Amino acid sequence: MGRKILFVTTDQQRYDAIGCNGGMVARTPVIDALAAQGHRYERAQPQSVVCMPSRSTIITGQHVSTHGVWMNGVALPVDAPSVAQVLNDAGYRTAIIGKPHFEPFLDPFMRFVENSFSREPLVGTHRGFEHFEAATHGGQGMLAYARWLTANHPEAVRMFYPVLDGTLEVNAMGGGETGAPQVWENDIPKDWYHTDWVADRTINWLDGLEGDDDWFCWMSFPDPHHPWDPPKSELGRIDWRDVPLPEGYPQTAAEREAILDGKPRHWKAWYDGTLVSNYEAPAHWVPATLTADQVREVNQRNAIECELIDEALGRVLAAIEAKGWGDDVDIVFTTDHGEFQGDFGLLFKGPYHVDALMRIPLVWRPAPSSAPAPSAVTRPVGLVDLAPTFCAIAGLPVPEWMEGKPLPVDDTDADTRGFERSLTEWDSDIFGVAVHLRTITRDGWVCTTYQAGHSHDGTEGELYRLADDPLQRVNLWNDPGYAAIRSDLLADLWDHQPAMRQPLRRVEAPV
């Protein structure tokens, strides 16, 4: 019998959304306790700041350019490498419960098999998972959660915020008390909400296992990704008027605009409402209209969703203890990418490689039977390192096709094994607007180079020294005093950045 693995992901969660990382709004005692018992990573980064590419990196252990899911709407081939397959082949029982998003959700033709598992049960394994039970952010559609809700609580199906508007663009409709976009009062009882459903279904799957089974369970919560529509019954947890404005929110328009003017032009163009370069934010929302109170209310709803996740995780851990597995379970908690939540006067995400989107929570609580020494790891690690970590936990060799390394357990281990840099890439090309970024984080610097596209001629970039400018407000890219470090970082970036696989995989849908 080996170590079992509970892999917990959230969707679109900032580094500072949890208490152990300094978060002051949401109470997350379960995750904080795991961090205290294990390893907490202070510079964990995704290889993409949108869902499908990032999740494809998690399951393959490959950079985006290698697995080829270069933007949302591009499907990860069914036969792509999968760490779940490696574990299943080694005898692990395997499940994914919650949001997978390896294939597009907007699928009227039902061409993608993951959208049909709720009506045509999985036979054998899929991507190495023998159990595949999917959910996303609402109550409608073909995924298992939506079908469960429709079958058992049909009155609740339309209680969620309508994520898309009548033209199938990401909805800009505001709600709550401030009219903030994608904020909504959801009448659904907490027990029927997808966070609790994911935990319930995870517990149900675990209950079906034998005591001596080895298992890998990816429990994938759809929250706190927008829409911010937690059950209305929970809103009393936090008064939005008491939510502090984030440090990254410049409080005057003049300050916001001055900061954005120092960055490549698509930043300010989005803020002004003249360019929405992607499908990750409402097409008809102008960030310049965002008020301080709206930021507070968005962050209230977001924090409540984070608390619900923490409590749901606590229930799953209790079930694991009850099964007698407590000492033998590794728990890895992370997310796929971050969220602006008011930084720079923005919400949502997009082609913007700053900490709001690129610095993510990552906690690894090794099985207590392995007697881990708790640590805070400051060296850069990435989601590309998760699949190799799962292999290492299971005592399996890391396959050659994986491009990451098992996570370091402390900074000394990180230095010994060469955790020097993290790479993040963005490509999008939708409705004639192409944006291409490549970023390296190394030695306390974040350096992003832009390739030619709709708004860029290929000379633009961003350069920040995190120690001096943790909020990444002053772009040093064009400062001659930093030309040498810029050149050094770019050379290192291109030495390590895999080339994009060709031909490009096809965009199948907006998301």
Place this chain on the structure above:
Amino acid sequence: MTLGSIRHEIRIHRSAADVWARVGDAAGLHTWFPGITNCQVDGKNRVIMLGSGAPLPEEILVNDDTQRRFQYRITAPIFVHHRGTIDVIALDDQECLVVYSTEADPRTMALTIAGGTAGALDELKRQMETN
């Protein structure tokens, strides 16, 4: 108006006449378009059945054996505008180019539908080059 316009094309090593015989058969779309399970044609009207189980009504606008052009529009209310165009263009006696263009308002539907059309071209090529 938010018009999206997307084009996919594929070379097929088969004569344009042979390929057009499949493409111009309005009632046979489901035999080479993955995700469409059935077609019913009544004059200029066609109803396709999607893999999700939803029917989608269409109007056939052009079915031109001379130009080898098939053009239709989806008439479901969610579409403010739609135009689908399939052109089969001879490259030589044994090879042709098939171009499948989709324009739609709302534009997101152009992207969603066009993902299906690209898959359809792949399947058409597979069938035409193996049968």
